[in-house]
Amino acid sequence: MVKLAPSILSADFARLLEDVKKVEKAGCEYLHIDVMDGHFVPNITLGPGIVKSLRKDVNMVFDAHLMIENPDKYIKEFVDAGCDIITVHVEACTHLHRTIQNIKSYGIKAGVVLNPATSLDTIKYVLDDVDMVLLMSVNPGFGGQSYIPCVTEKIKELRKMIDERGLNVEIEVDGGVKPSNIKEVVDAGADVCVAGSAIFGHEDIDEAVKALRENAK
Ligand code: DX5
Ligand code: ZN
Numbered sequence: 001m002v003k004l005a006p007s008i009l010s011a012d013f014a015r016l017l018e019d020v021k022k023v024e025k026a027g028c029e030y031l032h033i034d035v036m037d038g039h040f041v042p043n044i045t046l047g048p049g050i051v052k053s054l055r056k057d058v059n060m061v062f063d064a065h066l067m068i069e070n071p072d073k074y075i076k077e078f079v080d081a082g083c084d085i086i087t088v089h090v091e092a093c094t095h096l097h098r099t100i101q102n103i104k105s106y107g108i109k110a111g112v113v114l115n116p117a118t119s120l121d122t123i124k125y126v127l128d129d130v131d132m133v134l135l136m137s138v139n140p141g142f143g144g145q146s147y148i149p150c151v152t153e154k155i156k157e158l159r160k161m162i163d164e165r166g167l168n169v170e171i172e173v174d175g176g177v178k179p180s181n182i183k184e185v186v187d188a189g190a191d192v193c194v195a196g197s198a199i200f201g202h203e204d205i206d207e208a209v210k211a212l213r214e215n216a217k
Helices: 013-025 048-055 075-081 096-104 151-164 182-188 205-216
Strands: 003-006 030-036 061-067 085-089 109-114 132-136 170-174 192-195
Touching (some): 013 030, 013 205, 085 132, 109 170, 182 192, 192 205
Parallel strands (some): 003 192, 030 061, 061 085, 170 192
16 A cells, blocks of 8 residues: 655644644654755755654654755754654765765665656666655645656656565655546555645545545555
8 A cells, every 4th residue: 555645845834733643643654844945946944953843742754855955964963853764865965875875874764866857877876775766746846736747657667677676665756646646656656655735735634635545546
């Protein structure tokens, strides 16, 4: 069964814990935490302080998606805040292999993220070292954008690369995932689907989660 990772980018920041408790109660597995610095992407969100506050009251897997320049500088802070998985963009890492080892040195899971236009070739030599590959299906920066259709083919190709090498690497897909396209994403090979507006954009979060789960089958 596909794992769901609600993105708190679309939550009500004034009622963040309340919103997060709702997705936890609805059975969502990962909490997707979008960290933006206003440089790598044209938006600013939150830092390790907020993650640390949430950690005290939430038992979900904390999946931190760092959309920041110089991620190495902040990895320890996000680890200390309680993240279980940290993913970094290949486009933001000059020494990607070193950054992955840096994350793993703290005993947590490491992942790499690819923008829609970035080729799978860029992770060919690090695929054996990561726990997750996050494929962006929108250009990062904002919630509520539309799924870019050619990413489906990219998911299939990545699935093939992982299976051919017999690796235990999760594929996460992020951006524009909705009840209308989640089956296409899962059938292509995704293990984890991020959903921001498709979950927090709804009054009834239980219903929104149910709609995604039912349509994923
Ligand atoms: C975009 C973020 C996504 C975003 C997804 O930069 O990485 O996680 O919040 O939101 P939706 O599901 O609304 O596209
Ligand atoms: Zn994200």
